[in-house]
Amino acid sequence: MKTGKGLIFLLLILATCIAAPAAAGDKYYTNGPDISAAIEGTNELSPGTDTTIVIYVENRGLIDLKLVETTDITPDYLPTTAKGLTATLKSGISPVTVKSDPQIVGDIPEGYYKPTQFSINIPQDAKEGDYELMLQVDYEYMYKTDQTGTDAISYRFKKVSKDIPVLIKIKPSVQLEISDVDTSGLYAGGEGYISMNITNSGSDTGKETAIYINPVGKNPVTPIENSIYVGEFKPGDEINARFKVSVSSDADPSQTYPIEVYAGYKNYEEMSSQTATTSIGVGFTGKISFESVGEPSVAYAGENSLIYVTYKNTGDATAYQAEGRISVVDPFSSDDDNVYLGDLAPGESAQGIYKVKVSSDATIKQYALDSEIRYNDAENNNYVSDTVKVIVDVQNDSNTTIIIAGIIIALVIIAAAGFMISHRKKNSE
Incomplete structure (x- = not known):
């Protein structure tokens, strides 16, 4: 009984072995990858622009024949896969400047595509028309296998470099x-x-x-x-x-x-x-500016005085219809603080005369009064200059000055007379 069961078990194992054939391998016949390229979206470009274009790199390779052999080992790589692909965009005969370096795209199996981007410049003087850029693709593919026995296989790869035309159109434009x-x-x-x-x-x-x-x-x-x-x-x-x-x-x-x-x-x-x-x-010239030139004016404490100010145009443009204005502060006062100077070309001067009164208790010293020039430019725009300092030397009132001068003169005369009398006495002795 036991012998019969063992025989049945052996028969089942043998039947299983007959039903399961030995593992088969695939062998491919093809011309390898077929790489093409096209711009994403419109290929119309405008002169005078920097832009980025996206180019799709597609593998249209096909397997022409596939054989399944029980003695062959199926290879790890398909002969239609482009491996390690890099893309380099070149200007060709177009006016376009390519600013990007070669781009790494990677492996592209058959029937797949991958995008790659390039920065380009279309010069402003680029003429309208159709142009060809050149996309150089470099890759390798497995083109042959060498099988040793039933358990070893080696691969041979072929390097390919190919230029693919990429069409662009430069549009008409205003330049x-x-x-x-x-x-x-x-x-x-x-x-x-x-x-x-x-x-x-x-x-x-x-x-x-x-x-x-x-x-x-x-x-x-x-x-x-x-x-x-x-x-x-x-x-x-x-x-x-x-x-x-x-x-x-x-x-x-x-x-x-x-x-x-x-x-x-x-x-x-x-x-x-x-x-x-x-x-x-x-470019432009320097600003219109003025300065007060000449000696300080003299004014007398407690009196009305005339202040003479010479203004010089030290700028690089003509000041038209110039008017001077002086700002009086204590101890000065004035009812006439504006003067007309006329047109002043660069380097020209004009004198303004201001009538001021100095209070009688004014400190005897030099004062710096603020003044400014209001003028027009060649387009009749009105401006006010920066502050121009006017130096005024306040002295004692003129009557006091005359009296002091008279006393000094009298003393000089008396001294001279005394000297002459003394000199005569000495001579008579």
């Missing part, structure tokens, strides 16, 4: 070319105009075009009028643009400051668009 920038009327502390000639050197006609200026960074130049309307701006058209600006009074006239110029318009697709910014340098 600004700026010349003949004039800031000759600008000076520190004043207002004036920046004028320039602007040409549309692009290939698109700007509709409803407006030109704008914008100071860059911490800038002493501030637009009062920062835009002008042009309307239709055809390729080759030239306009003269003027923008009113002010310059802070503490600005350094030895420096040139950057101003950006750009245009907003509707393009050929009736879409709102903006040109690239173009930078210009803005």
